[in-house]
Amino acid sequence: MYKILEIDPYLKPYQDDINLRMELYEKAKKRLLSSGQTLSSFANGYLHYGFHQTDNGWFYREWAPGADSLSLKGDFNGWDNHSHPLTAQQNGDWEIFIPGKNALPHKSLVKVHVTSKGSEFDRIPLYINRIVQDPHNNNSNGMIWAPEEEAREVYKWNVKAFSLSTTEPPLIYECHIGMSSEEGKINTYSEFMDNVLPRIKKCGYNIIQLMAVMEHPYYASFGYQVANFFSASSRFGTPEELKQLVDTAHSMGIAVLLDLVHSHAATNTLDGINEFDGTDYQFFHAGNAGQHPAWGTKLFNYAKPEVIHFLLSNLKYWMEEYRFDGFRFDGVTSMLYHHHGLGEAFDNYAKYFSMATDTDAVTYLQLANELIHDLNKNAVTIAEDMSGMPGMCIPIEYGGIGFDYRLAMGVPDYWVKTVQTRDEDWDLGKMWYELTTRRPKEKNIGYCESHDQALVGDKTIMFWLADSDMYWHMDLSGSLNIDRAIALHKLIRLVSMSLSGEGYMNFMGNEFGHPEWIDFPREGNGNSFHYARRQWSLSENQNLKYQFLLEFDRAMINLAKTGDMLGLNHKSKLIRLDNDSKIICYKKGDYLFAFNFHMNKNNTIEVPEPKKHRILLNSDDKQFGGFEYSSCELDKARNNISIKLNPRTAIVIKCD
Template identity: 30%
Template sequence: MPNPVEVHSLLSEFDVNLFKAGRHYKLYEKFGSRELMVNGVKGVYFAVWAPNAQTVSVIGNFNGWNPHSHLLNGRWDSSGIWEGFIPGLANGEVYKYHIHANTGERLEKADPFALHAEIPPRSASIVATTYYDWIDSEWMFNRREHNALDRPMSVYEMHLGSWMRDPKEPERFLSYREIADRLVPYMQEMGYTHVEFMPVMEHPYYPSWGYQITGYFAASSRYGGPQDLMYLIESLHQSNIGVILDWVPSHFPGDAQGLYNFDGTHLYEHADPRKGFHPDWQSYIFNYGRSEVKSFLISNAFFWLDRYHVDGLRVDAVASMLYLDYSRKMGEWEPNELGGNENLEAVAFLKEFNEAISKYFPQVQTIAEESTSWTGVSRATFHGGLGFGMKWMMGWMHDTLSYFKEDPINRSYHQDKLTFATVYGFTENFMLPLSHDEVVYGKQSLVYKMPGDEWQKFANLRALYLFMYTFLGTKLLFMGGEFGQTSEWNVNQSLDWHLLQFKPHAGMKKFVAKLNAVYCSHPALYEKAFSPEGFFWIEHEDRANSVFVYCRRGHDLENDIVVILNLTPVVRKGFRVGVPHLGKWKMVLNSDDMIYNGSGVGVKKEITAEKIFWMNQEQSISLDLPPLSGIILKRG
């Protein structure tokens, strides 16, 4: 005989109607498992959506994984929700749902709303709580300012499992708390404003980097429990460092315990494989037209912003969501009702997602990884946009890396690769990414993309970084790039921290730390990062010398910054450069300085502008340009 599962519900009729309408954004307060006391008895309440099930039961160690022991109660309202209270259970209990589908299949599924899970390859859910006594109130009160579009944002992208490991135990992952103890002082030393974690949600296959998620509400147990991740985030906040999470609403894997075929039907994924299967990643695409799925996804976004105090979501693979023909050949996709290739359901979902976050979490940012020319990704929905705060500038990344890969003798023929970005650079709020995708699968590390001998490679990379930090938009650099990691990123091992004993790498690390300090302390570099008023070329057609000169401008013209790039290994003595103001100009940063392992070509620390018309400016300065370098000047 089945054991008693008491009829108990946390879901009101209003909750259910919101869920069915796609407008319930806090399902994590209602679904899943949670420890409760009912009528003076401690136990655990369960709720799961499985509308095409004959029966749903909870199985676990507590009942010997017997699918006939603890049957949940199907709601009377045809919502497809099964729920109930099992006395005697508590946090820490391991469980799954046994689903007897209308098709006759018998499925064992992890809880889609589980807050914790077993360490893979085990795949059961664990009853847990996200209660935490937060002490980051000062950050939370001020985070609107930290995340504002007119504030500096320098993001350190990292993967938790391969950032750093204990040299004595190289096979072991550091815990969230161990990472906190190492990461916080490192972020402070390096001067980053934000860290972006590649997906922390539970995923069965570690080499997927976290992008094949089975537990959307569960922080990966590889590194600890929910409160351990909260400690890491809190520690960063206490040091005035924001936290961005990669979020993956674009696809999910077909693992047996996951969302795929959840109740014997295509419940979360689109039934039509032309819309529901992703050929690139061999995974399944959410059905964005299904109201309950929209409630699930937006609730998941809210969950991380609410329960984990996350400051932003970088939304993965947005392009794959927007286009019905993404990575598909003719005949493998079907046009929308208007005859186009746009996925109208996904477009509507993304707009609703951004509108909801803008309303309930106006102090955070959403950032789109979107690689096409889709119009208005980072424009408000009431102006016809998708509503994101920022968009990755993939075109800038490809063009810039392509330029810097060229031998300097050929760069005069590729000048447009560095200048083209300003043609479209203010159509969106762009973030400049040098991300993990650029240092894997045979693409080489950033420093080994550079031409020349070792000294030239590092000089080129310093010049590239200076260009990125002084160009338009916000900034993102993947871990290892800050000290010139020489090997490609390997998810199965730590970064090569031992390289810091060598001068080129130690110099690169000092240089990136200085770049962050300069960027964050000079308003001209960030106040108008998304406006054409904040940038203008002084010289961008000097192909003979491969020299670029531009001005960055904030609200106060007195704070103007001038940047000079000499992207050849030739020292240019007495080179004249136009500047926007008379008076003294002071050296802020020279990438060729010897403390960064540069050549140390002498550049005056202070230069006085003369009334000599040059480069379309009424005044100019004369200085020596170091080889393969970037120079930042400010008004004295």
């Protein structure tokens, strides 16, 4: 019996399903790996396929089982469709050797000409590591990226080995390189490194999660319609500049995660992997099964060994070539079920183990996690799964899927609904339930909002709370509505950070209550960059109140980083919950958290606590835009702590 059944006794009726999960995982490894082979040595597709330079020429290889012929073309041969044909090998492989070390010069443009079932068309090589778009016609080409060793383009790593501290919880700053500039433009890797990384370091976050790095033709897709899986987006700069960004983050003690999209792919054929060999089933399910009904994207067939090889090789490539420290897997719910989670409530365990479950996808995720942690035992993997699949963050040998964390996706949904109701209607009992309920022994990344909650058509928490007053009353004179919004913004972040996970995540700019929403340049907004940027100067303007939210976030993150409170073994212990007075008080280890969510009532909380105490964080402090009423005193006669809280304030106390 696998240990997951002891961890979660409610799974015992589904023991056969857990056994099947593990049986399929073991069978997949036997099917994929030859004698003595490891997943790491298996996942070397990028070292074989694609372009590889030797002392006397270039090898170019592809996997295209449905093609009748392939020919390499580019500016090196005058874009001739037929002068450089590839030779068919076994199992759908194709190969050509082009003599001459400089036969394919650095930065030369290439495509592959394919014939299949009577049709001819051009495609981008599958394993190409750089794509460039022609700004005049949006036509894309592969680019040979092979700078000479002596050239300035070759990046020399400064940090030889990096590992995130195991004593700190993951404190994640979710980033989009392109929209990280205050100017109305697409920002670069280098500009992000110079101007944004220092801000993140000062805020105390120890992980950055980079979105939209994998090449995507449509900028407004936020990077979630990937076309070229081995190419870092050329919109933001060169491969060496991305490497320098990662290297610099490591030198600051900051780990770097890649927002990974293996759940689906762009439908693009001219500049993507779709129909590369002329079939719709090379990488994806054939017909309607290969189409995501809501996203309009292509769905991988995880049952095919070649697809598993491609995807696992992709993971190893990003870890080895760019030294990413792990991945946030996007769209895991869509992967896990044939219905992709659409319209499902997941209100009982049977729904996780029905015919709707894509067991091939479950197996792939297990293999992916095993590979990642084999390559780097301290790597971090995070699953974006809203279904609550049991065992997502349980070790594989226990019967789990092997992720380190899952995103606490129900928490931001809860806050979006809550901030649209009257303060007096907030149910603290429901708040406690929503923030503390999760699967046993599975770690969560808590957060109250991410990029999802800031997209056009929605609002950030600060914008929900303050609305249009943010345009007119964020100066120091303020308004009652702004004071309310600032106070609640601090409380929401503190209670979410401390209760909803063993780690915490924030989207860039939201730490200081970034105004408005995110909307990328597109035809519908006149191709404007106005909402696809970050107004950092707002937080630096001493005449505006954004500075108070930034200071509070820095103090909160520093507390989470230095205080031992977010570990899996530090359970939240409820001390007092009074919904009428809007008081909630709880302990985590030696840390006492006290909140007053009441709109106008001063509250005093008496806590039996004979130990010495120190106030570590007080949201009512002046430096955080507070009014300095809230306090904490030791009542020796009554042997307790008396905590006085202004309306909409919170205090964190360390009991020594």
